[in-house]
Amino acid sequence: MRFLFIALLFVAAPGLCANDYAFPINNPFLATVVGTPEPLRAELPDKARLKIRRLSRADWEMPEAMWFSERLEYSYRMQRGPAPMIFLIAGTGGFHNTGKNLPLLKAFFQAGFHVVGITSPTHSQFVVAASTTGVPGHQKNDAEDIYRVMQQIRDDIGQQDRVTGYHMAGYSLGATNAGFVAELDSRKKVFNFDRVLMINPPVSIYSSISKLDRMLQNIPGGMDNFGLFFNNVVQAITGAYKQSSTVEFSPDLVFEAFKDNPPTTEELGALIGIAFRLASSALIFTADQRTDFGFIKPSNVHLTRNTSLGEFGQVAVRVGFTDYYHEFFWPFYEPQYPDESRDSFVRLHSLYAIEDYLKGAQNIAVFHNRDDVILAAGEIDFFPEVFGDRATIFPNGGHLGNLEYSYNMAKIVGYFK
Amino acid sequence: MMPRTVFSIALVIGLALGGCSTKPVIISGDAPEEPVFTSERLIESDVQSPFVINDPLEGFNRTMYRFNYHADRWVLMPAVRTYRFLIPQPLRTGVRNFFNNFFNIRTFFNQVLQGRPVRAMQTTGRFAVNTTLGIAGLFDVASHAGMPYHREDFGQTLGVWGFGPGAYLVLPFFGPSNIRDGAGLAVDSAFQSWLDPLNFDDHPSRQYVYYPLMILDTRDKVAFQYFRTGSPFEYELVRRLILTVREIEVAK
Numbered sequence: 176m177r178f179l180f181i182a183l184l185f186v187a188a189p190g191l192c193a194n195d196y197a198f199p200i201n202n203p204f205l206a207t208v209v210g211t212p213e214p215l216r217a218e219l220p221d222k223a224r225l226k227i228r229r230l231s232r233a234d235w236e237m238p239e240a241m242w243f244s245e246r247l248e249y250s251y252r253m254q255r256g257p258a259p260m261i262f263l264i265a266g267t268g269g270f271h272n273t274g275k276n277l278p279l280l281k282a283f284f285q286a287g288f289h290v291v292g293i294t295s296p297t298h299s300q301f302v303v304a305a306s307t308t309g310v311p312g313h314q315k316n317d318a319e320d321i322y323r324v325m326q327q328i329r330d331d332i333g334q335q336d337r338v339t340g341y342h343m344a345g346y347s348l349g350a351t352n353a354g355f356v357a358e359l360d361s362r363k364k365v366f367n368f369d370r371v372l373m374i375n376p377p378v379s380i381y382s383s384i385s386k387l388d389r390m391l392q393n394i395p396g397g398m399d400n401f402g403l404f405f406n407n408v409v410q411a412i413t414g415a416y417k418q419s420s421t422v423e424f425s426p427d428l429v430f431e432a433f434k435d436n437p438p439t440t441e442e443l444g445a446l447i448g449i450a451f452r453l454a455s456s457a458l459i460f461t462a463d464q465r466t467d468f469g470f471i472k473p474s475n476v477h478l479t480r481n482t483s484l485g486e487f488g489q490v491a492v493r494v495g496f497t498d499y500y501h502e503f504f505w506p507f508y509e510p511q512y513p514d515e516s517r518d519s520f521v522r523l524h525s526l527y528a529i530e531d532y533l534k535g536a537q538n539i540a541v542f543h544n545r546d547d548v549i550l551a552a553g554e555i556d557f558f559p560e561v562f563g564d565r566a567t568i569f570p571n572g573g574h575l576g577n578l579e580y581s582y583n584m585a586k587i588v589g590y591f592k
Numbered sequence: 593m594m595p596r597t598v599f600s601i602a603l604v605i606g607l608a609l610g611g612c613s614t615k616p617v618i619i620s621g622d623a624p625e626e627p628v629f630t631s632e633r634l635i636e637s638d639v640q641s642p643f644v645i646n647d648p649l650e651g652f653n654r655t656m657y658r659f660n661y662h663a664d665r666w667v668l669m670p671a672v673r674t675y676r677f678l679i680p681q682p683l684r685t686g687v688r689n690f691f692n693n694f695f696n697i698r699t700f701f702n703q704v705l706q707g708r709p710v711r712a713m714q715t716t717g718r719f720a721v722n723t724t725l726g727i728a729g730l731f732d733v734a735s736h737a738g739m740p741y742h743r744e745d746f747g748q749t750l751g752v753w754g755f756g757p758g759a760y761l762v763l764p765f766f767g768p769s770n771i772r773d774g775a776g777l778a779v780d781s782a783f784q785s786w787l788d789p790l791n792f793d794d795h796p797s798r799q800y801v802y803y804p805l806m807i808l809d810t811r812d813k814v815a816f817q818y819f820r821t822g823s824p825f826e827y828e829l830v831r832r833l834i835l836t837v838r839e840i841e842v843a844k
Contacts, residue, residue: 240824241824243661243818243819244819268822270820298822299822299823299824300822402639402641403639405641405642406639406640406641406642409642409829409832412833413832413833413836413837413840414836414840416833416837418813418814418815418816419813419815420816421815421816421817421820422816422820422821422830422833423820423821423822424821424822424823424825424826425822453823454822456823456825457822457823457824457825460824460825463627464824469625469626469627469628470627470628471627471628471629471630472616472627473616473618473624473625473626473627474625474627475618475619475621475624475625476616476617476618476624476625477618477619478616478617479613479616479617480658481613481614481650481651481654481655482614482615482616482617483614483615483647483650484643484824484827484828485641485643485644485645485825485828486631486644487825488641488643488824488825488828488829489631489641489643489644490629490630490631491825492643493629494629498629502628503628
């Protein structure tokens with residue numbers, strides 16, 4: 176009888192324990208920027224010892240000023256014996272082996288999986304080397320690109336006799352990518368993923384990018400002070416530079432620079448907005464070069480390896496994701512979608528587009544935070560409704576702030592076990 | 593001297609190619625087509641953007657930046673990886689300690705020139721401890737004893753004397769710098785050759801150990817990798833980064 180009572184307690188625990196979840200940062204903006212405090216992080220090896228390889232060059236014309244991005248890199252590490260392989264897709268502007276990809280790859284490898292890190296389709300290297308259209312953010316196209324890249328990587332690594340199955344994980348935009356890739360795989364059946372984990376995905380990409388753009392209204396003095404605030408952020412990043420620092424302009428690494436010295440609460444939102452601006456500016460300028468669309472680079476102008484790009488950079492950081500959507504992305508795809516409108520096209524790039532699939536896909540789970548700053552009010556409810564008990568919602572953590580928390584990391588790794 | 597020859601050749605190549613224009617090339621029509629977003633529409637002219645910095649040597653600098661990428665990727669980094677693979681960590685630490693200690697000589701003279709006697713004394717003390725107890729600098733006894741470590745070069749000294757940084761300058765192999773610090777580097781090197789603390793004059797073969805190890809150690813401790821920032825504006829952003837880092841070092 177007593178045994179039964181205790182067993183019941185354990186069954187009920189996940190529901191009861193919502194209040195006992197001990198991630199200590201309750202301000203979601205602060206959590207997003209500073210992440211998990213060092214002592215509370217999962218224990219991981221110092222070095223990931225990943226191997227880095229480059230795929231062969233695609234056959235489309237590459238922009239000359241992006242000559243250094245002509246081949247897509249990926250990282251991987253194989254176990255000695257047979258094991259399942261986990262593909263991990265980076266978030267917005269993220270590279271295959273830096274930022275939040277790094278702790279996840281370490282944790283997965285430590286837990287006995289072969290690991291492969293994949294660069295986000297929004298990273299400029301992916302846009303140049305692996306995006307068929309050159310205009311990223313289109314979820315179906317991006318999923319097809321990622322899917323093709325995954326197959327190229329599988330063939331490039333070889334040693335498939337040691338791979339006993341395939342899993343996939345992604346965080347932030349990479350989680351949305353993973354959802355669309357899983358849907359594609361359910362039809363193409365190349366990998367037949369055993370398990371897929373989506374960590375903190377946006378529900379609607381458009382709604383999240385609008386929210387990120389709006390965060391810049393928190394700049395002290397408003398958007399008129401963008402230039403000054405941007406300068407201060409760059410100044411802080413350079414001030415934090417040490418010889419041992421990796422220099423990368425992705426959101427993860429911008430937050431890294433502010434981890435020990437976060438700004439005041441009002442400015443945190445603005446900082447998050449700026450961090451994503453650095454990523455969006457890279458994406459937008461690269462897409463503009465791939466397509467000669469004439470967004471910030473005049474369409475009839477060719478950029479050489481030596482062309483000074485400063486002025487384009489200055490403009491690119493002033494342009495937001497929503498500008499990209501309305502004045503580049505939609506006009507670019509419009510001719511291919513005569514039945515869609517500017518507003519209805521938004522839905523194709525949200526999880527609503529694959530909602531039916533996600534409802535039935537027992538091999539997909541989602542981890543999210545109730546206070547994630549990239550979600551609009553009420554959007555969090557999408558996950559329990561669609562995923563049912565395959566959705567785990569943590570009460571706090573902001574956008575990925577609790578990713579490296581030992582409790583979360585154990586849950587993430589445990590999902591694949 | 594071999595490294596100097598390679599350096600000069602790279603410099604000449606850069607100067608030869610550096611005349612290339614940094615302007616975009618119009619491929620059809622007479623004038624650039626107006627893009628959706630232009631700088632006139634968006635930019636406040638009263639704020640200095642980190643993207644736009646006076647860079648009169650940009651053509652040369654961009655060429656050199658690319659040269660460094662190739663040198664780094666095909667020569668330096670493979671050598672560093674071999675070094676890491678072949679030489680065990682404790683020995684590499686010994687090498688790093690040796691050079692850190694050896695550069696105390698340079699730091700000392702620069703601190704004297706900067707008129708900072710207290711720091712110069714600290715540097716002397718550290719050098720004395722590590723050279724003796726630390727066995728020619730292989731062990732960093734001084735840091736364990738809590739003695740402060742400074743690193744000063746002639747570029748910083750010129751900065752302290754009031755010289756501005758001058759134009760941004762990307763040096764072959766050494767990477768991003770500025771005119772003042774480039775000149776400072778030349779003076780530091782010339783001074784070291786003249787002082788000849790390791791007595792290369794009588795033992796020329798020592799150079800074949802000294803230079804390769806110094807280059808390997810210098811590259812080994814810098815995490816930066818060319819074209820890995822994920823930004824098409826890497827050249828511009830690294831320029832801002834390096835100029836600020838040097839400003840901070842001079843002010844320290």
